[in-house]
Amino acid sequence: xxxxxxxxxxxxxxxxxxxxxxxxxxxxxxxxxxxxxxxxxxxxxxxxxxxxxxxxxxxxxxxxxxxxxxxxxxxxxxxxxxxxxxxxxxxxxxxxxxxxxxxxxxxxxxxxxxxxxxxxxxxxxxxxxxxxxxxxxxxxxxxxxxxxxxxxxxxxxxxxxxxxxxxxxxxxxxxxxxxxxxxxxxxxxxxxxxxxxxxxxxxxxxxxxxxxxxxxxxxxxxxxxxxxxxxxx
Ligand SMILES: Cc1cc2nc3c(=O)[nH]c(=O)nc-3n(C[C@H](O)[C@H](O)[C@H](O)COP(=O)(O)O)c2cc1C
Numbered sequence: 596x597x598x599x600x601x602x603x604x605x606x607x608x609x610x611x612x613x614x615x616x617x618x619x620x621x622x623x624x625x626x627x628x629x630x631x632x633x634x635x636x637x638x639x640x641x642x643x644x645x646x647x648x649x650x651x652x653x654x655x656x657x658x659x660x661x662x663x664x665x666x667x668x669x670x671x672x673x674x675x676x677x678x679x680x681x682x683x684x685x686x687x688x689x690x691x692x693x694x695x696x697x698x699x700x701x702x703x704x705x706x707x708x709x710x711x712x713x714x715x716x717x718x719x720x721x722x723x724x725x726x727x728x729x730x731x732x733x734x735x736x737x738x739x740x741x742x743x744x745x746x747x748x749x750x751x752x753x754x755x756x757x758x759x760x761x762x763x764x765x766x767x768x769x770x771x772x773x774x775x776x777x778x779x780x781x782x783x784x785x786x787x788x789x790x791x792x793x794x795x796x797x798x799x800x801x802x803x804x805x806x807x808x809x810x811x812x813x814x815x816x817x818x819x820x821x822x823x824x825x826x827x828x
Contacts, residue, residue: 624802628801628809631823634799637821646659655713655715658711660678662710663677663708664709666706667700680737688729688792690789693728693787701790707723708722709792720797720800723795747781749784750767752764796814811823811825
């Protein structure tokens, strides 16, 4: 029988609990598909349509959450979730620490993949392209819109570095909070800022019945136009 609660003195490990078998998890995806004739002229316009639907109808907690994958100079990949903060025809923007692992990867190798996992809608969007840093003015304008606590957090964290424990982090935050009380302007950390991913290809994936999904990919052409190709599911 599955245990619902585990008391400290039971000496029960997680392994004793019956865990669901992922191999038996199977969902039938919706029938409405994505046709070439449905697509907008540019991938960013098409993304805007799907993003609007994800935000309004998608029952998604954070539709702007995306998985950012980078690779270092030796080609070793790594992925993490990041929030999309802006998009337009120039690209997709997120903010992070420039000393983080992802930022160090991007300094060596600017090729990046962004994946929006919109599972409740049986959709995903995959952007591949080139990342470059946003300008300091753009970074500063966004930094000023962040809540005071998040502004301090950007100063307190040496993102991706190994630390001795939680205490040092909390102490650094408390010290910063005392130095910059609520209502006071927090300077933009020099080690913090945005990346803009200029898309080279954008795939729109719509789950369909019997695993016969629709996959339509826009690919940038040398003349600045977009070619659309259909991929086998
Ligand atoms: C939902 C969610 C949103 C996140 N948003 C951001 C973000 O916008 N920027 C960021 O630097 N890290 C964000 N993180 C934390 C990253 O996943 C990651 O832990 C951090 O950026 C360090 O990654 P790295 O060591 O691979 O560079 C978010 C995590 C989650 C789960």
